[in-house]
Amino acid sequence: MSFSIKKQGDIVVVDVEGQLIVGNRQELKQKVLDELERGEKKFLIDFSQTGYIDSSGLGVLVSLSKKIREQGGELRLANLNDDLKTLFELTKLDTLFQIADSRERALETF
Amino acid sequence: MSFSIKKQGDIVVVDVEGQLIVGNRQELKQKVLDELERGEKKFLIDFSQTGYIDSSGLGVLVSLSKKIREQGGELRLANLNDDLKTLFELTKLDTLFQIADSRERALETF
Amino acid sequence: MRSVLTTDPDPPFSALRVRVELEIPSDVRCIERVVELVAQQCQYLEYNPRQIALNVPVALTEALSNAILRGNHEDPGKNVQVRAEVTREQLVVEVADEGDGFDLDECTLDPTVGEALMREDGRGLFLMRRLMDRIERFYNHRNIVRMTMRRHD
Amino acid sequence: MRSVLTTDPDPPFSALRVRVELEIPSDVRCIERVVELVAQQCQYLEYNPRQIALNVPVALTEALSNAILRGNHEDPGKNVQVRAEVTREQLVVEVADEGDGFDLDECTLDPTVGEALMREDGRGLFLMRRLMDRIERFYNHRNIVRMTMRRHD
Ligand SMILES: Nc1ncnc2c1ncn2[C@@H]1O[C@H](COP(=O)(O)OP(=O)(O)O)[C@@H](O)[C@H]1O
Ligand SMILES: Nc1ncnc2c1ncn2[C@@H]1O[C@H](COP(=O)(O)OP(=O)(O)O)[C@@H](O)[C@H]1O
Numbered sequence: 296m297s298f299s300i301k302k303q304g305d306i307v308v309v310d311v312e313g314q315l316i317v318g319n320r321q322e323l324k325q326k327v328l329d330e331l332e333r334g335e336k337k338f339l340i341d342f343s344q345t346g347y348i349d350s351s352g353l354g355v356l357v358s359l360s361k362k363i364r365e366q367g368g369e370l371r372l373a374n375l376n377d378d379l380k381t382l383f384e385l386t387k388l389d390t391l392f393q394i395a396d397s398r399e400r401a402l403e404t405f
Numbered sequence: 406m407s408f409s410i411k412k413q414g415d416i417v418v419v420d421v422e423g424q425l426i427v428g429n430r431q432e433l434k435q436k437v438l439d440e441l442e443r444g445e446k447k448f449l450i451d452f453s454q455t456g457y458i459d460s461s462g463l464g465v466l467v468s469l470s471k472k473i474r475e476q477g478g479e480l481r482l483a484n485l486n487d488d489l490k491t492l493f494e495l496t497k498l499d500t501l502f503q504i505a506d507s508r509e510r511a512l513e514t515f
Numbered sequence: 516m517r518s519v520l521t522t523d524p525d526p527p528f529s530a531l532r533v534r535v536e537l538e539i540p541s542d543v544r545c546i547e548r549v550v551e552l553v554a555q556q557c558q559y560l561e562y563n564p565r566q567i568a569l570n571v572p573v574a575l576t577e578a579l580s581n582a583i584l585r586g587n588h589e590d591p592g593k594n595v596q597v598r599a600e601v602t603r604e605q606l607v608v609e610v611a612d613e614g615d616g617f618d619l620d621e622c623t624l625d626p627t628v629g630e631a632l633m634r635e636d637g638r639g640l641f642l643m644r645r646l647m648d649r650i651e652r653f654y655n656h657r658n659i660v661r662m663t664m665r666r667h668d
Numbered sequence: 669m670r671s672v673l674t675t676d677p678d679p680p681f682s683a684l685r686v687r688v689e690l691e692i693p694s695d696v697r698c699i700e701r702v703v704e705l706v707a708q709q710c711q712y713l714e715y716n717p718r719q720i721a722l723n724v725p726v727a728l729t730e731a732l733s734n735a736i737l738r739g740n741h742e743d744p745g746k747n748v749q750v751r752a753e754v755t756r757e758q759l760v761v762e763v764a765d766e767g768d769g770f771d772l773d774e775c776t777l778d779p780t781v782g783e784a785l786m787r788e789d790g791r792g793l794f795l796m797r798r799l800m801d802r803i804e805r806f807y808n809h810r811n812i813v814r815m816t817m818r819r820h821d
Contacts, residue, residue, distance in 0.1 A: 529693055531688075533687070535685075536683075537685065545681065559705060
């Protein structure tokens, strides 16, 4: 599993490849917080290459979203497959995040 | 698993796709015997797409080779991978068959 | 002349049971491989794709991380044992740690309402309960969490 | 700005045992799926590729076809039970049929010499012996052939 981070315009785009779980969620968190510290405000996490997410992965998304909002920024999610959508619905986290069907849509509407 | 049979010049070429084992060896035998009855004399069995061969698969090759020779024909084998070569060596059947490294070599020297 | 012969599809097994027993160090990096192994067994037994991609991986990851973090406190001297039994009827997975256990009936906080929705933690047991058909906890030499899920087509 | 983070490789299991138990009808078309299942388990436990591609498939096919053809005489009322236990040390597979059994020590014909080389049959037990480290036969409710093979890297 790995994360790749790049910038598109003024948006930081993170791809999560593989699982986002207890064993690696800290890396994602740190990486995004580093960007936030550098002054970045707009974040998009793309899950098109993600397998599954556990509760601690979800927890990191919640806490990142809070921290980003505190800095006047925004975190959006894109490309959740049906299983991941179900996971967000089960936990009602679909009500907490802006979730776009595609990366393009998420980038456009930022 | 499946067998495909085609003719190249005056040589009947059989590809064994998958396993050659007790569950399907009879099909191979029948198909080759049909061709032999039709008067074909030269046979090449290509194992490049073969997984494993069991004792009854080996047995069919032995009996086909005998029957073909009785009709004045010849059976050659080609493209045994290392594992299959080992199988022929263990059973000393490498001494019974003409085994070519490639289909082309087998066809050329017929 | 060109002909292809293909044999009939294989008849099904009349019965099949796969048991996996394993022991891992108290290291969360081991979780993914365990999950992959158990999910693969479910695939052999033709569980529903969603069960293989969502229910099993997430619930098992929760049970394993609780065992490693809450049960064993990542103590390198302690390990976690996993036993999975997979049949065409159901999956039963037991995760055993060397901790003192906990009261499952007290951990019923709903992380989907109020303040809890904004918390970073507290979704593990909730997800296990939602993704499996049954969760049990008992003590038998070790603290054991057992999860049961019926196979869906 | 472009960065990729990759986590460390997963630490190994400290112990792992996979058991497969299955029952198949007395139908040789079932053999391939059983072989695939057992070979896949050996792959998980990182057996040598040759063991996975040659030793296990061929020896197990022999044992299964003997059980189906010689033991059960393809009687649809009889089945064959298979149990495989795979660890990092060894594979033990037992194939149990409902026949009368046979004397393993009497079946020692060498199919590589003389007339036998030209025969169609008689290579099954020979291959099992050459491809496995040990072959045993005993009776325990059923006629059982047990094959043991040490794992190679
Ligand atoms: N294996 C375990 N050993 C000890 N305590 C556990 C175990 N599993 C769960 N718990 C307890 O149950 C609580 C709730 O767990 P969970 O719902 O997974 O949320 P989280 O782990 O995020 O707090 C944990 O905080 C812990 O106190
Ligand atoms: N499961 C079994 N039940 C009864 N007899 C068996 C069994 N397995 C092997 N045998 C006996 O051992 C003989 C040798 O088997 P094998 O070496 O596989 O050669 P083949 O099956 O080609 O004759 C068989 O012919 C049969 O008499």
